[in-house]
Amino acid sequence: MYVTHAGHAFDTSEFAQWSERAPALPETRLEAGTHLFREGDPVERIYKVVTGVVSLNRLLEDGRRQIIAFGLPGDLVGFPSNGRHHTDCEALSLVRLQPFRLSQIDCRTGDPELRGRFMEAALREIAAMQDHFMMLGRKSAAERVASFLLALEARTGQDRDGRRQVDLPMSRADIADFLGLTTETVSRVLSQLRKSRVIALDGIHRVVFLRGEALRALATGNCG
Amino acid sequence: MYVTHAGHAFDTSEFAQWSERAPALPETRLEAGTHLFREGDPVERIYKVVTGVVSLNRLLEDGRRQIIAFGLPGDLVGFPSNGRHHTDCEALSLVRLQPFRLSQIDCRTGDPELRGRFMEAALREIAAMQDHFMMLGRKSAAERVASFLLALEARTGQDRDGRRQVDLPMSRADIADFLGLTTETVSRVLSQLRKSRVIALDGIHRVVFLRGEALRALATGNCG
DNA sequence: CGCCGAGTTGACAATGATCAAGACCTGTGG
């Protein structure tokens, strides 16, 4: 998942059929905190997230971390480049994954339908990343957090008591490393949103949307 | 071009053969300042930059701009997503481009060799963008500018008088919008690098590398 | 009940943005 511009969100349902066409590989399960692959590993499988959440990370030598993307159910992770993984992939919760053999999507040998879907997924990935650049390069802390909450809501939001709400399966540090901020700043923005009654926090890992339109205004800079 | 981590730079020479295999479409020429396509346009062609430089831009309603990437000779621009362009593409100089029909790379109908190369190009694009995230999210202004100069040098650097040098075909504002900074900050960092004899400026659009290792240290944060 | 890590909050510092002025190119027309 990236923070994509409204209107560019893409339906991910088409991945649903993937498993029907492929000679099924057994589902992979991963405990929270364990790694699916690491930067530099040769790519043997790519994975569709079925349930749970993973993060794609890159590290600098001095410890600075950037989370490239969160892998939510429906997302494809493990795009190879020159046959290698280019990020670490870590489970943030118990995760179920549907693996695919690289040969199934190979440009020459693979199933034409499957590799068509793979190509489309790669192109959608590029478009989503392009949106995300705008956020990292040009948006304020408040805009980033608001945009993030809305992006998560669009993907995994639920209705409860007539209100939209969303689970934050990741830590504040993960959110910060995804948005290019610090945990303190993320925490402060969330507190401020809570104090101004835009959201409510139902425990640490659940956000209830009280005034979605205010959040949308904040996310796009039309706040004041 | 993105600011990619050293060791993840990819050879772009394989695009060189593209034009040999395809029933050639006539080369496209573009004046500096003109647009090749705009966000939302239906994608009819994708282009390989032959000479010159283009920028891929996204705009926010309030005028904030992010340059997603620079298209240097050898780069492919115009990756479609849902059949649409997802960025504006603007020529920064006189540009020559080799167009390809979408049908040539289509997953079903296209030339297998060509679509294989296209797939690889898309996957390399993803990997390069992942590197770039680290820069926008986690690097300081000086680190960004240093990394940018090195990335450009790796792609278009030349030797002269026993020194590496590189042309900056874009304005300071373009560099700023690419790195997520302001023109003032870019200018200040360049001035500081000049004062500390790490680089020399030969006119506004040419940088001479005096101490490449110092630049490399700066770019990776191993400076002090 | 108490411990420990995660999260929050506050005070302060620093990086980079903003605002403003001046220098420097570049192209144009005399």
Place this chain on the structure above:
DNA sequence: CCACAGGTCTTGATCATTGTCAACTCGGCG
């Protein structure tokens, strides 16, 4: 060829946002 005009670039002063450091709270778990 020179003078001028307009934009781009640089530099300085100041300000704002966000990072840093530290203390404290909360919540889950033994």
